[in-house]
Amino acid sequence: MNYEIKLDIFEGPLDLLLYLIRKNEIDIYNIPIALITEQYLSYLDMMRSLNLDLAGEYLVLASTLVHIKSKLLLPPVEGEDEEEEGEDPRSELVRQLLEYQAFKEAALHLDERPLLERDVFKRGAPAAEPVSSGQEEEAMNEVDVFELVAAFRRIVAGLDRKEDLEIDVEKMSLTDRINEIMERLSEEGQITFADLLGDRMERRRIIYTFLAILELMKLRMIRAYQSGPFGTIRLFPAVEG
Amino acid sequence: MEQKIAIIEALLFASETPLAAERITEILPDIERTEIVSLLRGLMREYEVRGGGISLQEVAGGFQFRTRTDLAPWIRKLKAGRPAMLSPAALETLAVVAYRQPLVKSEIDRIRGVDASGALKGLLEKKLVRIVGRKDVPGKPIIYGTTRKFLEVFNLKDLSELPTLRELKDLQEQQE
Incomplete structure (x- = not known):
């Protein structure tokens, strides 16, 4: 059976690129295109392997990156278009990234304001309207999904290759996994990502666990917290408000 | 008194x-x-x-x-409802509209690098963004702006109270 799960993990290709730049502590004005392109493409591969819906925009940026990379590799041709001489092929992308980053920050500042019906209330205001089920209404999670994806990568990278050869006869569905996680959460109150996987590190199990967590976060049934960068990710049942 | x-x-x-x-x-x-x-x-x-x-x-x-x-x-306990939160996509789109208004959707798409239709629809439904008019170019695209409710919800006296957008550093300067 082929599950197709659509999640808006990244806010977009620029968001993913900014994340990679931050993660590698790169100077945005001097992006090592080869490194970033490689990482960007491997993230796309991973998202694809998880059957996550990849918007076409991600591929457009991928081709832009490859194009810039090829331009940088070419030796400057003598006497060719003098106007463009000295123009860094990366500059348009950098401008776009900076602009996006400025708005991303502005969005955070907006969210930090005392919001009506969240932080301040007016007299006898009607109860908050039920949140619509639209896709754009995903909750803000304490652990951003990038971190979950990174944790997932680390676990998959540490897998013993031999184990791939074992044929997994255990029938597991996403629904089963979701129910299992919710059951354990209601018993134990909180649980770590690693606990959930246990020591049975089959690829199938890991992928289902990961998808189940993403799905539960999307449905606002659990919340994920992390102690710090690369820290343990703990899952809690979302408090029904 | x-x-x-x-x-x-x-x-x-x-x-x-x-x-x-x-x-x-x-x-x-x-x-x-x-x-x-x-x-x-x-x-x-x-x-x-x-x-x-x-x-x-x-x-x-x-x-x-x-x-x-x-x-x-x-x-919040009294209201017993989950506060209506905006997703990061909605907040980003709202920030672009707030700072760049009046503007058309293609401008939002360009800045965010993704299609903003969904987020924009949600913001219109929440009455944080409104249709201001139509641009007089082929296709007559819709022009968007923020509403009075946007100011109320985000506790702003007026649009000038929005913090200044971090200035985009001059790229030329860096390259020199």
Whole structure:
């Protein structure tokens, strides 16, 4: 059976690129295109392997990156278009990234304001309207999904290759996994990502666990917290408000 | 308490929306607008000094009684509803509209690098963004802007109260 799960993990290709730049502590004005392109493409591969819906925009940026990379590799041709001489092929992308980053920050500042019906209330205001089920209404999670994806990568990278050869006869569905996680959460109150996987590190199990967590976060049934960068990710049942 | 202040306080209490000084002037034509504004400011201070659960705040071009920010946890229990939160996509789109308005969707898409249709639809439904008009170019694309409700929800007096967008550093400068 082929599950197709659509999640808006990244806010977009620029968001993913900014994340990679931050993660590698790169100077945005001097992006090592080869490194970033490689990482960007491997993230796309991973998202694809998880059957996550990849918007076409991600591929457009991928081709832009490859194009810039090829331009940088070419030796400057003598006497060719003098106007463009000295123009860094990366500059348009950098401008776009900076602009996006400025708005991303502005969005955070907006969210930090005392919001009506969240932080301040007016007299006898009607109860908050039920949140619509639209896709754009995903909750803000304490652990951003990038971190979950990174944790997932680390676990998959540490897998013993031999184990791939074992044929997994255990029938597991996403629904089963979701129910299992919710059951354990209601018993134990909180649980770590690693606990959930246990020591049975089959690829199938890991992928289902990961998808189940993403799905539960999307449905606002659990919340994920992390102690710090690369820290343990703990899952809690979302408090029904 | 002085009668004038009492009237203004009562008007503020009874008003459904932030009450503008102009509106109070219409109701109390004998009092100068400047006096009304100073009475409003005095009332703001009074509530502040009192240190109670309510404060008088200046939002969306008017004045409104609102609860103190630090008391939110208790009020949320009373309301028993999940506060309507905006997704990161919605917030980003809203920020672009707020700072670049009036603007068309293609401009939002360009800045965010993704199609903003979904987020924009949600913002329109929540009445944080509105259609301002149509641009006079082929295809007559819709022009968007923020609403008065946007100011109310985000506790802003007016758009000028938005913090300045971090200036985009001059790329040329860096390259030299």
